[in-house]
Amino acid sequence: MSWFIKKRQQKTAVEERTVRVPEGLWVKCDACRELIYRAELANTRNVCPKCGYHFRIGVAERLESVMDPGYEERFGELQSGDPLAFSAAKPYADQLRKLKGLGHDHDAVLVVEGTLKGHPVVMGVMDWDFLAASMGSVVGEKLRLGAELALAKGCAFIIVSCSGGARMQEGALSLMQMAKVSAALARLDSAGLPYLSILTDPTTGGVSASYAMLGDLNIAEPKALIGFAGPRVIEQTIKQTLPEGFQRSEFLQSHGMVDKVVPRDRLRDFVATALDWMTEPHG
Numbered sequence: 001m002s003w004f005i006k007k008r009q010q011k012t013a014v015e016e017r018t019v020r021v022p023e024g025l026w027v028k029c030d031a032c033r034e035l036i037y038r039a040e041l042a043n044t045r046n047v048c049p050k051c052g053y054h055f056r057i058g059v060a061e062r063l064e065s066v067m068d069p070g071y072e073e074r075f076g077e078l079q080s081g082d083p084l085a086f087s088a089a090k091p092y093a094d095q096l097r098k099l100k101g102l103g104h105d106h107d108a109v110l111v112v113e114g115t116l117k118g119h120p121v122v123m124g125v126m127d128w129d130f131l132a133a134s135m136g137s138v139v140g141e142k143l144r145l146g147a148e149l150a151l152a153k154g155c156a157f158i159i160v161s162c163s164g165g166a167r168m169q170e171g172a173l174s175l176m177q178m179a180k181v182s183a184a185l186a187r188l189d190s191a192g193l194p195y196l197s198i199l200t201d202p203t204t205g206g207v208s209a210s211y212a213m214l215g216d217l218n219i220a221e222p223k224a225l226i227g228f229a230g231p232r233v234i235e236q237t238i239k240q241t242l243p244e245g246f247q248r249s250e251f252l253q254s255h256g257m258v259d260k261v262v263p264r265d266r267l268r269d270f271v272a273t274a275l276d277w278m279t280e281p282h283g
């Protein structure tokens, strides 16, 4: 009857499975689940060397990877108020205070002025770590001022977007930013100055429904989630299964919503070439 007796599992196999990796030395890729040596990621601009997944990066890293050294922050004095005295499980004023204490002084967007491969540009970079890069009054105002500054200087304006959408803690005031920034971009357009939109993972809600999609060129990072409502909401509304890759950069490019999907390591060169074409006279 020995075949009814459950054999003990070999311990060694279990031990091998549960080996702990030293914290901070290895990173698990969100897409392919492979372990990546953290130092290797620094060399690839935080792109998975195994599957090409683009990890989300911070504002400073983005600016360093695209701009020439020597750029300067603009409109940093603008700070969010709490116009609705919004109080839910987490009061808005407390959230703002906490974020400021963590060094996020620039709200959800940092606007800088500088050069990109010699081209003078004004650039706004949205910060996911600040309330999911939600678009409140300060985000809208800084981007409007950025567009006005580009207009005054006669240079290109670039926005690197990522966002969870409009900031609910500021209610309708957040929604008004969509029209305000769009109107400022229209003035740039009338003056014949280029506006480039760079969409990164994820760009959703009111940001995707306004300035992120208004670029003379809409450039997206590979496999970025770009859309207005989430896929589950859409499926429930239209009662249809969505196609593979729906709302990802490549899908949007093949349907004409995005002009070009550009990997992170080629972004700086691509933007510089686009600016060569858009700003230099050529016949």
Ligand SMILES: [Zn+2]
Pocket: 029, 030, 031, 032, 033, 034, 048, 049, 050, 051, 052, 053
């Ligand atoms: Zn990967």
